[in-house]
Amino acid sequence: MSAATRLADEAPPRPIPLLDGAIRYRAADRRLLSGPQPDGLAEHLARYGARPRRSGRSLITAMDAIQLTGRGGARFPAAAKWRTALAAGGRGYVVANGAEGEPASAKDAALLQHRPHLVLDGLATAAETMDATGAVVWLHETAHATRHAIGRALAERRAAGLIEPPVHVLAGPDHYLTGESSAVISGLAGGPVLPAFQRVPAARAGLYGRPTLVQNVETLARVALLARTGPVAPQPGPMVTVAAGGLLTVLEPPPNATVARILQVSGVLGGPSAQPPQAVLLGGYGGGWATWTAIGGCPIGHLDGHGPVPADTPSLGAGIIVPLPRDACGVAETASALDYLARSSAGQCGPCVFGTRELADTMTRLATGRSRRHDGDRIRRLTGEIDGRGACGLPDGATRIASTALHVFAADVHEHLRRDRCLHPGSQAVLPVPEIR
Amino acid sequence: MNRPQRPTGAATSGLPGSAVLRVDPTACDGVAMCAHLAPDLIELDSWGFPIVRANLTERAELRAARAAAAGCPRRALHVDKTH
Ligand code: SF4
Ligand code: SF4
Numbered sequence: 001m002s003a004a005t006r007l008a009d010e011a012p013p014r015p016i017p018l019l020d021g022a023i024r025y026r027a028a029d030r031r032l033l034s035g036p037q038p039d040g041l042a043e044h045l046a047r048y049g050a051r052p053r054r055s056g057r058s059l060i061t062a063m064d065a066i067q068l069t070g071r072g073g074a075r076f077p078a079a080a081k082w083r084t085a086l087a088a089g090g091r092g093y094v095v096a097n098g099a100e101g102e103p104a105s106a107k108d109a110a111l112l113q114h115r116p117h118l119v120l121d122g123l124a125t126a127a128e129t130m131d132a133t134g135a136v137v138w139l140h141e142t143a144h145a146t147r148h149a150i151g152r153a154l155a156e157r158r159a160a161g162l163i164e165p166p167v168h169v170l171a172g173p174d175h176y177l178t179g180e181s182s183a184v185i186s187g188l189a190g191g192p193v194l195p196a197f198q199r200v201p202a203a204r205a206g207l208y209g210r211p212t213l214v215q216n217v218e219t220l221a222r223v224a225l226l227a228r229t230g231p232v233a234p235q236p237g238p239m240v241t242v243a244a245g246g247l248l249t250v251l252e253p254p255p256n257a258t259v260a261r262i263l264q265v266s267g268v269l270g271g272p273s274a275q276p277p278q279a280v281l282l283g284g285y286g287g288g289w290a291t292w293t294a295i296g297g298c299p300i301g302h303l304d305g306h307g308p309v310p311a312d313t314p315s316l317g318a319g320i321i322v323p324l325p326r327d328a329c330g331v332a333e334t335a336s337a338l339d340y341l342a343r344s345s346a347g348q349c350g351p352c353v354f355g356t357r358e359l360a361d362t363m364t365r366l367a368t369g370r371s372r373r374h375d376g377d378r379i380r381r382l383t384g385e386i387d388g389r390g391a392c393g394l395p396d397g398a399t400r401i402a403s404t405a406l407h408v409f410a411a412d413v414h415e416h417l418r419r420d421r422c423l424h425p426g427s428q429a430v431l432p433v434p435e436i437r
Numbered sequence: 438m439n440r441p442q443r444p445t446g447a448a449t450s451g452l453p454g455s456a457v458l459r460v461d462p463t464a465c466d467g468v469a470m471c472a473h474l475a476p477d478l479i480e481l482d483s484w485g486f487p488i489v490r491a492n493l494t495e496r497a498e499l500r501a502a503r504a505a506a507a508g509c510p511r512r513a514l515h516v517d518k519t520h
Contacts, residue, residue, distance in 0.1 A: 195463070196463060197461035197462065197463050197464065199459075199461075199515055199517055348462070348463040349462030349463055349465075350462060350465060350466070350467050350482075350484055350485075350486035351462060351482060351484070351486050352462070354483075354484040354486075355482075355483075355484070385482050385483060385488075389462060389482075389486075389488070390462055391461070391462050391463045
């Protein structure tokens with residue numbers, strides 16, 4: 001009998017959700033508006049039971065069985081990373097990455113604030129599996145509510161005498177790239193919190209040259225549940241953030257919920273007279289645009305990698321869904337997203353410094369009625385030229401947002417290019433683009 | 438700079454197809470020395486930064502890649518074995 005089936009036989013054959021209701025934040029200042037009560041240690045133990053002491057290797061088999069991928073956006077298979085780290089001898093570092101950089105994402109904050117013990121369980125299990133030297137929770141330094149929640153949870157665990165590796169809570173600047181895996185490692189080593197070129201994967205040789213797992217907090221929470229249930233099918237849906245109407249709504253829809261249904265539940269697609277959006281930005285600024293026609297009826301589980309999706313569908317990334325209303329200008333929104341990315345660039349890599357900026361400037365010219373001859377071709381050339389050429393994925397995100405915009409907003413692009421005319425004049429800005437300090 | 442080149446032949450430690458040429462974009466400052474040293478493997482983009490052909494499948498390519506890496510004043514080019 002394989003380890004995976006043994007796990008499944010012992011466990012109740014049903015998935016356990018991470019959340020039990022929507023959690024809503026005000027987008028402008030990320031203030032919590034509504035949500036279920038956060039779990040203290042007592043509620044956590046009543047809800048999920050104690051952290052099982054399972055051997056790490058059977059857990060990795062279970063992670064493979066449910067195809068657990070990184071929830072921070074990159075969606076790299078988690079089991080492969082853990083195996084690499086073990087093969088490299090373990091005894092390195094494990095990081096619970098809660099520094100979500102995407103301005104339209106709040107799921108990691110929601111999870112850390114409402115289910116901190118689940119993340120800490122996952123971190124402890126990962127650290128034990130790796131026989132890790134250090135375990136870290138990595139946050140944005142401005143994430144005060146989150147830091148408070150984790151601090152309180154750790155104090156509860158100490159007071160209860162839980163036996164687990166000690167955890168350090170550390171933070172980096174409030175920046176788009178602070179949660180990027182190589183930036184986390186550089187920051188933890190005392191260097192600048194900026195992406196670095198990695199000749200070998202961090203799972204093999206990361207922090208101080210030791211095997212290092214940087215895993216998103218939702219990934220670790222899923223590990224904590226998996227250790228309890230075994231690889232039951234279907235797994236609960238991915239956590240998503242819907243950014244609309246000045247709100248960030250965090251949900252955990254079942255895998256068969258369509259994008260339209262998710263928008264309904266989050267209150268965006270309100271009454272029967274409400275118009276569906278024209279398009280959706282999937283995956284935030286690391287993702288891309290999809291037309292409503294293509295994506296509205298698509299189940300979230302499929303977008304999560306467990307089923308077919310329409311051709312050219314962008315990655316769901318960190319689970320971000322931003323609907324674009326019918327009266328908004330997709331060209332202007334794309335320009336503001338690209339400008340945000342160009343401003344967020346760490347300024348280290350030539351193709352990103354020059355290319356992402358030129359891409360943003362070109363799209364901005366289009367959006368503001370100042371387009372030049374060949375700007376359409378220029379955008380196409382730039383997307384081909386900078387894709388995959390930075391030390392981090394920032395230019396790749398810019399590339400995808402720009403190239404999907406050319407298709408999804410083809411009519412708008414045509415009007416802007418040919419006549420310097422906007423089909424949606426006077427529209428309100430939709431995408432959240434924070435100031436960069 | 439000007440690390441001595443390893444003797445050819447012995448330099449091809451791996452089999453053809455088992456090495457990649459990569460540029461560390463954070464270290465590269467677009468001096469473009471590399472494009473002169475390995476013109477068949479490296480072209481320059483609109484701003485003068487190298488676009489490298491990653492997979493080295495022939496011994497001559499591996500030699501050229503090593504020469505470019507050795508000649509890069511920023512030590513930004515790496516010939517790594519694929520794993
Ligand atoms: S690709 Fe851009 S954002 Fe990423 S490290 Fe290089 S310069 Fe910085
Ligand atoms: S020689 Fe080195 S620094 Fe100069 S362009 Fe080539 S890789 Fe970059």
